Amino acid sequence: MKIGRIIVTLIGLVVLVGIVFTVYALHTVTHGGDESAKQPAVAGAPADITDPKARGEYLTRAADCAACHTVPGGQPFAGGVPFKLPFGTIYSSNITADKDTGIGNWSDDDFVRALHAGVDKDGHPLYPAFPYTSYTALSRDDILAIKAYLFSLPVAHAPARANDLSFPYNQRWAVSLWNAVFLKKQRFESVAGKPDAWNRGAYLATALGHCGECHTPRNAAFAMKHGEALAGAALQGWKAYNITSDKDHGIGAWSDQELADYLAKGHAAGRGTASGPMGEVVENSLQYLSPADLSALVAYLRDVPPQQGGVSTPPAAATGAAANATATAGLGEKLFVGACAGCHLDNGQGRQSDYASLAGMRSVRDPHATNLTQVVLGGSRLNVRGQHVFMPSFGEAYSDAEIAALSNYVLGRFGGQPGTLSASDVAERRKGL
Amino acid sequence: MNLRVPPSPHDVDLQSPSRRELIKRGGLVVAFMWLGGAGRVWGLPDNARLDPSHPAFAPNAFVRIGNDGSIQLVMPTVEMGQGSYTGQATLLAEELDVGLDQITVEHAPPNRKLYANPLLGDQATGGSTTIRFCWTSLRNAGAAARYMLVAAAAQRWKVDAAQCTVARGVVTHAPTNRTLRYAELADAASKVTMPDKVSPKDPKDFQLIGKPLRRVDTPAKVDGTLPFGIDIRVPGMKVATVRACPTFGGKLASVDDTRARAIPGVLKVVKTDNAVAVIGEHFWAAKQGLEALDITWERGPNASFSTGQLFKDLAEASEHGKPILGREVGHVDNVKGKVVSATYQLPLLAHATMEPINTTVHVRPDSCEIWVGTQVPARCVDVAAKVTGLPPESITVHNQYLGGGFGRRLFEDSVEQAVAIAKQVDFPVKIVWTREEDIAQDRYRPAYYDRISATLDDNGKPIAWTDRTTGASVLATFAPGAMGKNGLDGDLVECSAELPYAIPNMRVDWVRHDMPAGLAVGWWRGVGPTHNVYVVESFVDELAHAAGKDPLAYRRDLLGDNPRARAVLELAAQKAGWGQGQLPPRHGRGVALAAPFGSYLCVVMDVEVTPQGEVIMKRAVAVVDCGWVVNPNTVEAQIQGGMVFGWSAALYSGITLKNGAVEQRNFNDYRVLRLNETPEIEVHIVPSTESPGGIGETGTVMAMPALTNAIFAATGVRIRTLPIDRHALVQDQNALKAVLSDATPADAASGDAAATARRLA
Amino acid sequence: MIVLTINGHDTQVDVPDDMPLLWVLRDVVGLTGTKFGCGIAQCGACTVHLDGQAVRSCVLPASGAVGKKITTIEGIGGTDVGKRVQQAWLGVEVAQCGYCQTGQIMSAAALLAQKPSPTDADIDTAMSGNLCRCGTYVRIRAAIKQAATGTTVVPQTIA
Ligand code: FES
Ligand code: FES
Secondary structure, X not given: OHHHXXXXXXXHHHHHHHHHHHHHHHXXXXXXXXXXXXXXXOOOOOOOOOOHHHHHHHHHHHOOHHHHHOOOOOOOOOOOOEEEEOOEEXXXXXXXXXXXXXXXXXXXXXXXXXXXXXXXXXXXXXXXXXXXXXXXXXOHHHHHHHHHHHHOXXXXXXXXXXXXXXXXXXXXXXXXXXXXXXXXXXXXXXXXXXOHHHHHHHHHHHHHOOOHHHHOXXXXXXXXXXXXXXXXXXXXXXXXXXXXXXXXXXXXXXOHHHHHHHHXXXXXXXXXXXXXXXXXXXXXXXXXXXXXXXXXXXXXHHOOOXXXXXXXXXXXXXXXXXXXXXXXXXXXXXXXXXXXXXXXOOOOXXXXXXXXXXXXXOOOOXXXXXXXXXXXXXXXXXXXXXXXXXXXXXXXXXXXXXXXXXXXXXXXXXXXXXXXXXXXXXXXXXXXX | OOEOOOOOOOOOOOOOOOHHHHHHOOOEEEEOOOOOOOOOOOOOOOHHHOOOOOOOOOOOOEEEEOOOOOEEEEEOOOOOOOOHHHHHHHHHHHHHOOOHHHEEEEEOOOXXXXXXXXXXXXXXXXOOOHHHHHHHHHHHHHHHHHHHHHHHHHHHHOOOHHHEEEEOOEEEEHHXXXXXXXHHHHHHHOOOOOOOOOOOOOHXXXXXXXXXXXXXXXXXXXXOOOOEHHHOOOOOOEEEEEXXXXXXXXXXXEEEOHHHHOOOOEEEEEEOOXXXXXXXXXXXXXXXXXXXXXXEEEOHHHOOOOHHHHHHHHHHHHHHOOEEEEEEEOOOOOOOOEEEEEEEEEOEEOXXXXXXXXXXXXXXXXXXXXXXXXXXXXXXXXXXXXXXXOOHHHEEEEEOEOOOOOOHHHOOHHHHHHHHHHOOOOOOEEEEOOHHHHHHOOOEEOOEEEEEXXXXXXXXXXXXXXXXXXXXXXXXXXXXXXXXOOOOOHHHHOOOOOOOOOOOEEEEEEEEOOOOOOOOEOOOOOHHHHHHHHHHHHHHHHHHHHOOOOHHHHHHHHOOXXXXXXXXXXXXXXXXXXXXXXXXXXXXXXXXXXXXXXOEEEEEEEEEEOOOOOEEEEEEEEXXXXXXXXXXXXXXXXXXXXXXXXXXXXXXXXXXXXXXXEOOOOXXXXXXOOHHHOOEEEEEEOOOOOOOOOOOOHHHHHHHHHHHHHHHHHHOOOOOEOOOOHHHHOOOHHHHHHHHHHOOHHHHHOOOHHHHHHHHO | OEEEEEOOEEEEEOOOOXXXXXXXXXXXXXXXXXXXXXXOOOOOOOEEEEOOEEEEHXXXXXXXXXXXXEEOHHHHOOOHHHHHHHHHHHHHOOXXXXXXXXXXXXXXXXXXXXXXXXXXXHHHHHHXXXXXXXXOHHHXXXXXXXXXXXXXXXXXXXX
């Protein structure tokens, strides 16, 4: 039978290609890219930091290793931070220099290969929750400076927690296939014709700071969509907003000062306050960047091609006018003046701290109120430049209907948005907490 | 009238306010005892047994009239908002014929012999007893003092004392137009023989009692000058804050204070058995320091205990435990009729007094001084003696105004901890708990699991009634000696053993199921009645519903010969407009009737329940007969405030445990009612000449069933578990069905319960 | 060293910048009329005025009050509105334990300074951030109305 034969042949062909590809993938998985190739011309740490340990510390912060490897309040870099993914939970590893449970036995090459190729000392692929797709662009020097810093810290004996993943996601070897397709093992290359600051910002944003890991939308295979860099994405129940140069959807309308303030202090007047995962980034990483690096980052972000995704930002002037018109009275307002106005003030200006100002924030203009409900349910805290800013959580004592009403009221009153959150939406979001 | 803060310790010997000392300073000292019949204890109040004719003089506690014109009263009970100072001063002023503004009051020092509250068996303020136990003794004391002063005047003028009158502390002999002030008479009066017996005034002559007088303690409360315990500042004092093992019964294993010590202003880190405190120049330093400690706890036997487990255990005990009989009337067995039964569940509750727990202590080698707002000063001396090893005479307690008590300050645990901390340093230290600590280390109102059932005759009247409560005994830890003969803690059956209703056959019992060791329980505003009245009055509502009767009419029919209860019920019905007009959909009107603390109350409430399940309280009408009213202003305020306290608990508050530790932390998750959730509250007082009943806790008791009965009327959902699960009130047929299917057969059979309930209301 | 203007007096205090004003007032300056209730801006016991606006001093860093006029309960009686509010509080007998009342009065005074004739909704908005465990809310409402109108507006049992 002709048709039958064709089908068999086709299947055979697919299987063959599959096998060849798998062999290729498994073969190349431990390959970190051309290590001898030209290293990035930019260095991740300011030139005036010469002490190797200080340099390593600066880079470790810029790469925000602590975000994933330090449990809040726990020993630094001892791992164990859980990441809830749609298909299970994985835990970060101990990256202190402990010989049994950490990376004490890793050679320089092992460590560099881990960041460039996403494999562990034994060559087993790591899950791409570890942002090696970004770190692969780092220079060897910078990576080794980080390693030296980590090795200078007290060790922690903290055995890895077993991941809790369902089949097929618990098949690590499969990551090799993913890498073969999606991991471009290339070092950062400066763009000729762009100012030095721009290039430095690009290196900070794409390689060290790995902004895209959260802010760039992902495709069906969970790889970053490269055509849409920094156009905004949803993860872990939060929205990482569009931070392209689009005026309505991104940060195009922000002034340089506002951007720098936000990055350095977690708050830009009339623009927003960092909370949730972004709050952690400011707390652990961005607040420690030098002023020059911050302006470099700003210079780069300014220039990111505009994208239309995500929450749009009505012109600031319209916000106030729209406020009263759409504000829903009743339950939401009642709750707001009781539990919220103490800090935010009933006009949302923020009472004792700029951080409490709601004006202009994207979280109050997002009709889905994603980050807003997150903050209301779970609270928020930010330790920045000696300031301790916090908001208590209200999830425990307030009902779904109350939180929905409150969120809708805030959207209407301060964001000029018709909030349509229902109690069951809130119930759904609670599950993700 | 001005209130004095307690004198400094070296000024007067506070341990024994010696008569001699006072007499030396001149003037008349009338001493008396708060005598009111021996052996009455907490949990079994019965004001009727206070014998008004009992002579009430005994040496020591005092009313002092100085030859400088001062009139001083040492207050046996403390002021924590309930107006006790004003009430006590009023009783005395009435009999002395002076103005309230002429009296100075002082907190009593710790001294059980002199100041023990006969209703509580200890020097304690609680159980809505102040006016009940002072009603006789203070009036007698005032009357005796007046007799002696008038006698002194009569002697000087050589006239008949009966011809003398007194107004504002001035004795007048009208026929000769002569006057003398108390100040001028005080010394002479002290030589007059104290009468064996005096009669207090005939109530028709009352000038002050029953008038809506102003409180004596408020001026300093509106300008910020009145110091609470937390405001104490003594020379050289430092400030500390503390964290005890979050798991009850756990211990402190170790603490690394390296980071804490680096914080500017942190002075010292002090450990106790189960807690660690950071002492700083100010609270902020101490708090920062506390947060920077790396503490390891030894979590102990309760490390996996949870409230889920607690309720499982309670249910199990209710079924299989050994009941202790509270009251039996007739025979409940073999009564034929329609049986209705239900199970109720009440949570652990924290007090969350507005003023967080605090104590200031200075331990010296030979003495210990304590500044604290406490409901139990004598017990504070006991624990300080225990911790320091000093004799009780060397311990001074300066009692302070309480920023709310509600039962929390009937426990001296925090004082014990504070002394243990202060004894490790040689300067005075003020220990202030954070709100988080205050919630996490309270003495919680116990959780209860109650099974109640009734057999109805053909008219729907209960002819048999059984009520079994299961829960912990507070009394067993607070005053074990006061437990009943058969092991009964009267608190557990207060207001469930005695009902305002005539029911021929009753059996009320209690299965004792204490909390695991280390998890302390305590008195909470409304004590036993808060728990029992909620259950009984909800269930009576269920019965009315099962009988197809109007809940108010049903109660009226059950009352039997109970005129005081009947009067409050009728007035409440009239004032609230019961049965008049049609309520809109999802609006409901509920009623509750009870006789807690020797008073009679009926509360009617209107609520609206939104389709999303949110409860909006519209209006509350409270009618009270609390016997002789000393101050209607206070009665009204206490009912209003008490109801707000009860609604907070019914709607929002509940303490849950996970891993043996409390999950709630602060007002964001231990929620209490706010101003914009509070309805208008009308209070109507039924005039009465009976002895005064308690008032401070009655509103709290009534608030919960009145609210849940109104919610039933609005939605058809019977709330049998507190706090109210508002998700169960969502207007959604499935949700409604789920709730109803848990309910009694009587409920389930009644079809559209909400509509029925609305029609009935 | 920072300088704070408290009730019209310049006061030098040597405190960390991020120390909440509440503790500066209570533990350093010794003005204990401002109370601690929660420390997280949920109860209002710590309310003071900053340039006439009611703020929660428990979450206001001392540095944020520099150069502004701080008014506490100890100073509010010196203003016309404050005095009226305090008198209404006495007139209506609002206080029970009294612990929350200094904060309540500060919130009420700020409200009346901004809105001399507040509506019920204005009162709800301004006062719902102040908790009272003794439950004096009904009388707080009445007292604010009395302070605003100068006449006794609710029937009550007070003489
Ligand atoms: S102490 Fe500041 S709001 Fe509670
Ligand atoms: S009067 Fe006691 S808390 Fe308000």
